[in-house]
Amino acid sequence: MYENAFPNKRYKHTIDFLKEVIPDTNQKILDLGIRNPFVDVMEREGYTVQNTTGEDLDLDTSVVQTDSYDVVTAFEIFEHLLSPFHVVNAIKGDKIVASIPLKLWFASAYRSKTDSWDRHYHEFEDWQFDWIFEKAGWEIKKSIKFTNPVKKIGIRPILRKFTPRYYLVYAERIK
Template identity: 30%
Template sequence: MMQNKYRTVIDRAYLDEQGHLLRWQRTLEFLRGSSLSGASLVSGLDLGDRTPFTASLEQHFECPFENTTVDLDLEPLSGSFGVVTAFEVLEHLYNPLHALLEVKGLLAGEHACLFVSMPLWKPSILASSDHFHEMTRSEALSLFTRAGFTVLRSAEFRIRHPLFYLTGVKPLLRAWYEKVQIYELVIQ
């Protein structure tokens, strides 16, 4: 079986990277302000591979989470979930609209929500080689609207220690451009 060179490998190096740990912490802070806080959920879906953060989602939402194993660009998703998360996933897809339309069909319940995070657009000198779609805020909002979602809340945050940005020219540019955008979405 051929390995997909664009698929992020969840290994020890990935899990130990400080940027991921800080991103997970900031994401949980965002989730605490969610309209789903205190809601009774039966199950959730986390797009992508299972990570230690999936366990944090289960603890936060007090329900079990499944993870996807299909090609999110092409294959259908199935099930019914009160919450779906797509943290740092859409930028890796050729067709993020397909994935969002599939997720829309999975959301069930009066307060069902989709949470999405992705890096904000950066100039090509700073862009990641495994990202197909780094989007501006307006591009992300346009994608969500096209998929039939409305934004309830959004925020932006950085994932690096402030002193990192003083270590060179590219890190200094990252101080200006490198942010994560996060959204709480509901079906229109």
């Protein structure tokens, strides 16, 4: 179903992780960000997913301040925000599954030349991402890192075969 190609490799790692940490597909998921192809993957696996509608989460966190969901997912969202701490802190739910692209020492942060939204304000090191959750009152229960090789020739593509690019975490609210 998922081949070893972008974005399918990332999707496979992400759905396998989600199924491991949230095995109950009856839990309602609030996915931060507009509907995207990975939502189709989650729904094919039996999850019920509602997306946010594109509101600027740096300015308005009200969408996560409700108890109408059991789990929040945030896949490659926090790197686009100026202040992801405020969103993580505002979440009313007890469970979150989130991923980010990791900062690569051999490549600068991603910035689209054609799309003003498609740029990364942050590319985190794992400890920085963990710290956001810990400071906001969450305990990270599980995390993984994985690579994302590309089919190009050069030094960077070789480094991408061995250097983790993505970081996934599952955290629960400390009560």
